[in-house]
Amino acid sequence: xxxxxxxxxxxxxxxxxxxxxxxxxxxxxxxxxxxxxxxxxxxxxxxxxxxxxxxxxxxxxxxxxxxxxxxxxxxxxxxxxxxxxxxxxxxxxxxxxxxxxxxxxxxxxxxxxxxxxxxxxxxxxxxxxxxxxxxxxxxxxxxxxxxxxxxxxxxxxxxxxxxxxxxxxxxxxxxxxxxxxxxxxxxxxxxxxxxxxxxxxxxxxxxxxxxxxxxxxxxxxxxxxxxxxxxxxxxxxxxxxx
Amino acid sequence: xxxxxxxxxxxxxxxxxxxxxxxxxxxxxxxxxxxxxxxxxxxxxxxxxxxxxxxxxxxxxxxxxxxxxxxxxxxxxxxxxxxxxxxxxxxxxxxxxxxxxxxxxxxxxxxxxxxxxxxxxxxxxxxxxxxxxxxxxxxxxxxxxxxxxxxxxxxxxxxxxxxxxxxxxxxxxxxxxxxxxxxxxxxxxxxxxxxxxxxxxxxxxxxxxxxxxxxxxxxxxxxxxxxxxxxxxxxxxxxxxxxxxxxxxxxxxxxxxxxxxxxxxxxxxxxxxxxxxxxxxxxxxxxxxxxxxxxxxxxxxxxxxxxxxxxxxxxxxxxxxxxxxxxxxxxxxxxxxxxxxxxxxxxxxxxxxxxxxxxxxxxxxxxxxxxxxxxxxxxxxxxxxxxxxxxxxxxxxxxxxxxxxxxxxxxxxxxxxxxxxxxxxxxxxxxxxxxxxxxxxxxxxxxxxxxxxxxxxxxxxxxxxxxxxxxxxxxxxxxxxxxxxxxxxxxxxxxxxxxxxxxxxxxxxxxxxxxxxxxxxxxxxxxxxxxxxxxxxxxxxxxxxxxxxxxxxxxx
Ligand SMILES: Cc1cc2nc3c(=O)[nH]c(=O)nc-3n(C[C@H](O)[C@H](O)[C@H](O)COP(=O)(O)OP(=O)(O)OC[C@H]3O[C@@H](n4cnc5c(N)ncnc54)[C@H](O)[C@@H]3O)c2cc1C
Ligand code: FES
Numbered sequence: 001x002x003x004x005x006x007x008x009x010x011x012x013x014x015x016x017x018x019x020x021x022x023x024x025x026x027x028x029x030x031x032x033x034x035x036x037x038x039x040x041x042x043x044x045x046x047x048x049x050x051x052x053x054x055x056x057x058x059x060x061x062x063x064x065x066x067x068x069x070x071x072x073x074x075x076x077x078x079x080x081x082x083x084x085x086x087x088x089x090x091x092x093x094x095x096x097x098x099x100x101x102x103x104x105x106x107x108x109x110x111x112x113x114x115x116x117x118x119x120x121x122x123x124x125x126x127x128x129x130x131x132x133x134x135x136x137x138x139x140x141x142x143x144x145x146x147x148x149x150x151x152x153x154x155x156x157x158x159x160x161x162x163x164x165x166x167x168x169x170x171x172x173x174x175x176x177x178x179x180x181x182x183x184x185x186x187x188x189x190x191x192x193x194x195x196x197x198x199x200x201x202x203x204x205x206x207x208x209x210x211x212x213x214x215x216x217x218x219x220x221x222x223x224x225x226x227x228x229x230x231x232x233x234x235x236x237x238x239x240x241x242x
Numbered sequence: 243x244x245x246x247x248x249x250x251x252x253x254x255x256x257x258x259x260x261x262x263x264x265x266x267x268x269x270x271x272x273x274x275x276x277x278x279x280x281x282x283x284x285x286x287x288x289x290x291x292x293x294x295x296x297x298x299x300x301x302x303x304x305x306x307x308x309x310x311x312x313x314x315x316x317x318x319x320x321x322x323x324x325x326x327x328x329x330x331x332x333x334x335x336x337x338x339x340x341x342x343x344x345x346x347x348x349x350x351x352x353x354x355x356x357x358x359x360x361x362x363x364x365x366x367x368x369x370x371x372x373x374x375x376x377x378x379x380x381x382x383x384x385x386x387x388x389x390x391x392x393x394x395x396x397x398x399x400x401x402x403x404x405x406x407x408x409x410x411x412x413x414x415x416x417x418x419x420x421x422x423x424x425x426x427x428x429x430x431x432x433x434x435x436x437x438x439x440x441x442x443x444x445x446x447x448x449x450x451x452x453x454x455x456x457x458x459x460x461x462x463x464x465x466x467x468x469x470x471x472x473x474x475x476x477x478x479x480x481x482x483x484x485x486x487x488x489x490x491x492x493x494x495x496x497x498x499x500x501x502x503x504x505x506x507x508x509x510x511x512x513x514x515x516x517x518x519x520x521x522x523x524x525x526x527x528x529x530x531x532x533x534x535x536x537x538x539x540x541x542x543x544x545x546x547x548x549x550x551x552x553x554x555x556x557x558x559x560x561x562x563x564x565x566x567x568x569x570x571x572x573x574x575x576x577x578x579x580x581x582x583x584x585x586x587x588x589x590x591x592x593x594x595x596x597x598x599x600x601x602x603x604x605x606x607x608x609x610x611x612x613x614x615x616x617x618x619x620x621x622x623x624x625x626x627x628x629x630x631x632x633x634x635x636x637x638x639x640x641x642x643x644x645x646x647x648x649x650x651x652x653x654x655x656x657x658x659x660x661x662x663x664x665x666x667x668x669x670x671x672x673x674x675x676x677x678x679x680x681x682x683x684x685x686x687x688x689x690x691x692x693x694x695x696x697x698x699x700x701x702x703x704x705x706x707x708x709x710x711x712x713x714x715x716x717x718x719x720x721x722x723x724x725x726x727x728x729x730x731x732x733x734x735x736x737x738x739x740x741x742x743x744x745x746x747x748x749x750x751x752x753x754x755x756x757x758x759x760x761x762x763x764x765x766x767x768x769x770x771x772x773x774x775x776x777x778x779x780x781x782x783x784x785x786x787x788x789x790x791x792x793x794x795x796x797x798x
Contacts, residue, residue, distance in 0.1 A: 022243045024577045033784035037508045037776065038486060041372030042541045044581050045662065046464055049372045069665065071577070083369075090476055093431055126661075145433065149459065153468060172472050176431030179469075184440030185428060189386045192421040196393065204394040205418065208401075209410040220402045223395060223451045232441070232453075234390060241394035 011077040019072055025052055026067040029080075039082030045069045048154030048168075051124075054078035064122045064156045084155035087166040091173065098177040100139025107170050110136055112163040119157035119167055125150045129157050129167055136170055144171065145178035204241040243575045244667030246630055249676075255599035256637055256674050263593055263601070264645045273593075273604045281611045288614040288621070290534050290679075291564050302760045302767075303553055310562040313531040317550050320770035321758060323490050324513050326751035329504055331493065333517035333749075337363040337482075338740040339733070340518035342489040342503060342548065345373030346463070346722065347705025348524035349470035350729030351736070355522075356480045358737035363516065364474070364483040365505055367525075367543040367775065371471040374526050374541050374706065375725060378463025379584055379658075381455035382427075382726075383719035384420035386442060391452040393417040400720060403449045404713020407561070412711040415692045416720065419727040424456065427726065432469045434458050447718040448585060448609065455719045460584070460658055463722060488547065488775050491754055492521065492555045492701065495747030500555065500701035502749065506775075519744035520700045520736035523548040524729065527684040527706040530777040533565055537573075537580030538681040547773030548707035552688045554757045557696045561686025561709040566716060569612035571680025573635035575666045580680045583659065585609075585718065587638055587675075590655065591646045595637040595674070596625035602636075610715070613679035620678070627676060635676035644671050683716055685709070694732030700739055704732040 007018040010028060017032035026040060041049030050067035057075045067080065089106030096102045103110055110133060119129035128147050135143035148171035157167045195201070208216065224236040236242075245253065266272075276284070286292050297309035301319050339355040341348045344366030352362045364370065385391040396417040401408050428434065434456050435443045444453040458465035474481050486508045493515060495501040502517040525548035529540025538544070553559060570583040588594070588605040594612075596602050596619050603615035616636050620626030626634040643652050652671035653660050663670045686709030694702040705725040712720060761767040780788075 022576065027577065027779075030779040031781045031784075033780055033788075035776070035778070035780050036542070038368075040542045041368050042377050044377060044539075044541075044578070046461065047369075047372045047376045047541065049369055069662075071665075088475065090478065092476075093473075094429070149433065150461070152464070172468060175433055176469060176472065179431035179433040180429055181431075183433070183436060184438075185425075186386065186436065186440045186442045188388060189384075189421060189425050189428065189442060192386050192388050192392075193425050195388060196418060196421055201393045201418065204392070205397060205414050208394065208397050209414055213406055216398075216401065216406055220398050220406075223398050225451045226390065226446070226453055228446060230453075232387075232444070236390055236452075242388065242390070242392050 048152035051081040144174035317772040319766040320772035326754040334514040343524035344370030346375030346725035347729035351733035354733030355737040360737035381457035382722040384424040403717035408713035409710035497747040519740035523703040536681040539582040545774035558689040566683035568682035570677040573678040574676040693735035702732040704728040
């Protein structure tokens with residue numbers, strides 16, 4: 001049975017095309033005959049390469065979305081925004097303070113936020129964009145980092161911001177400050193790094209590297225498996241090669 | 243698009259058998275896993291790698307006679323996109339280290355090469371970070387917990403996963419560098435999921451003997467990629483990145499060293515030369531070649547370009563005879579076809595069912611076995627579920643996770659996928675998902691040594707484009723690790739070569755000319771050019787009207 005196709009009109013960069021109503025904007029563009037070179041990356045809603053802006057009939061609103069996620073709608077009138085000029089402060093994350101001064105120095109425009117909330121309304125990932133910008137203004141690095149965690153850096157918020165803030169870059173600065181300075185470093189990891197550096201595991205690895213296939217398979221089968229539901233403190237019976 | 247009335251009818255059957263399946267599972271009565279013999283039998287008969295038509299010997303070059311996927315062979319048995327006699331070899335850009343590909347491996351390489359004092363240029367096909375690295379969800383492995391784990395056990399697991407075929411030096415480098423690499427990511431500010439005291443949370447992955455999978459919620463790859471990208475872009479004086487520009491050919495010099503690339507500007511369609519003292523290939527995988535017509539989890543630019551460029555210059559390929567399929571890719575709705583549904587769904591207990599809502603395979607077989615069993619159910623037993631667009635799939639019964647672990651579990655644990663499906667009118671905590679195997683990972687690639695070096699002086703490779711680290715089969719979490727470990731290693735080594743090993747010489751494309759002659763002699767590749775650069779999804783009905791006769795653009 002041939003699947004039934006229902007065609008609807010959409011306007012891509014001002015030109016009308018008839019496309020099946022079950023497609024995403026990205027696939028509709030390909031259906032229309034576009035060979036995408038920009039505005040397409042992961043095709044799965046995570047890379048932020050495919051921002052679009054569009055209007056629907058009888059509405060004054062500018063809507064935004066990701067072409068790989070947004071479904072076509074009858075008579076949508078759309079433009080692709082595969083690139084939006086963003087400002088990026090150059091910094092050395094290890095020597096910055098995780099505080100408000102850093103944002104003042106690198107992104108002073110943040111403090112021109114007029115709290116219009118357009119950024120939040122235009123986020124395809126449903127992030128509370130204005131809230132994390134406000135957190136940055138207060139120097140609350142943790143909240144700015146956590147609220148912005150799902151950001152795909154598509155730049156749609158920036159395209160709509162009257163204060164001309166480059167939100168996504170403010171957000172990644174917050175996350176990097178948070179990850180490197182606010183959250184404690186993992187001590188167990190630092191210890192393991194030291195052990196590797198002292199050459200503790202060289203001998204064991206050398207043995208494995210030169211082992212013949214049969215003994216390697218034996219060792220593999222004999223290795224003790226941490227049970228699925230074991231707590232983190234679980235330790236194997238044998239301390240060999242640890 | 244929500245399920246059609248026909249599919250909703252079939253879902254009723256799934257709902258009818260669910261209470262009994264949940265009850266059995268709660269009592270610990272699992273469907274038995276296959277014996278080793280049964281596994282081998284289903285693999286031999288149905289795994290895409292084992293099909294007779296799944297391989298073809300390469301007709302030219304250093305690996306002549308090596309049988310691999312015909313789709314990759316096609317790209318090797320093809321002419322250059324440019325006429326080597328016509329290319330202007332006067333460099334438009336010159337740099338110490340040239341990185342081809344702005345994914346995880348490329349970004350890590352650029353950062354480390356700069357640290358060694360090199361000026362770096364990054365060319366990338368899409369934007370920096372539009373890459374497979376961005377898409378990884380699950381996690382990154384590293385033996386980070388001294389009280390129960392060490393590189394020794396990590397090594398054993400890596401080899402077991404790779405059928406014990408891995409190159410020992412590469413596997414050793416991977417596991418030995420893992421802790422330091424993870425600490426590096428931590429210091430750059432990656433927000434790994436942690437306890438309040440800084441302890442990293444770790445879970446199991448397929449084939450791990452210790453819980454060493456670290457993660458950043460369910461967007462581990464994105465967190466690593468955007469951090470590395472941010473760091474690389476932080477040194478505009480030293481690292482220059484040019485987007486929407488692909489490399490299409492290596493350039494050599496008359497001292498027999500790799501000395502740059504021919505690059506292609508996707509917008510202006512110009513080909514131009516970049517001169518470099520060392521080149522790092524970090525172009526990632528090849529899912530978008532759609533091997534055997536499978537859908538793929540990979541990003542739009544994953545077309546195996548690095549393999550072609552390296553091969554034409556005489557660098558050997560290895561381990562490309564196996565391809566990793568992920569059993570559970572989305573087969574409905576069409577809008578998100580091929581997208582990855584993480585192993586975690588099955589890990590948390592979701593059954594796999596056929597059209598009659600019967601279990602036909604235990605849900606936690608190894609990836610290759612699970613995928614082969616799906617294909618058998620659909621192809622041989624004809625018990626798959628047909629989608630409206632003519633595809634096929636089997637049920638992944640996600641709602642039973644809520645029945646097993648309590649209401650709200652699906653929404654909480656799989657929030658990304660739950661939201662995504664909801665946009666298409668499907669609530670996966672109430673309705674099951676239709677899935678089918680999807681092309682996931684290129685197990686092999688360019689042959690490298692432990693510093694990412696190749697047989698061609700001045701030419702390095704890192705990440706999914708390289709082969710040998712994972713043997714015949716990569717385990718989840720070892721690839722994000724691999725791109726960081728070998729990206730870093732290649733970056734340092736290439737910077738070192740740029741300083742000490744590189745020699746001035748006249749640039750040439752003699753290797754391409756020779757390759758063309760060899761193709762000509764074998765009567766191959768007359769009607770094809772490569773690298774592929776981008777897949778072609780243009781509507782065939784439109785193509786009938788694209789009648790330009792004398793000009794070949796980006797794809798055509
Ligand atoms: C959906 C998905 C989930 C995954 N999950 C996990 C996981 O949980 N854990 C894990 O360890 N691994 C996972 N992997 C695998 C892992 O993410 C990849 O193997 C790895 O990130 C590859 O990194 P790379 O830098 O080699 O390539 P990529 O990240 O793909 O980068 C390659 C870059 O090179 C560019 N490029 C390609 N050709 C050219 C050219 N000719 N010129 C210039 N630039 C070019 C590409 O556009 C891209 O930007 C997953 C992969 C996918 C697709
Ligand atoms: S293509 Fe990556 S978000 Fe749409």
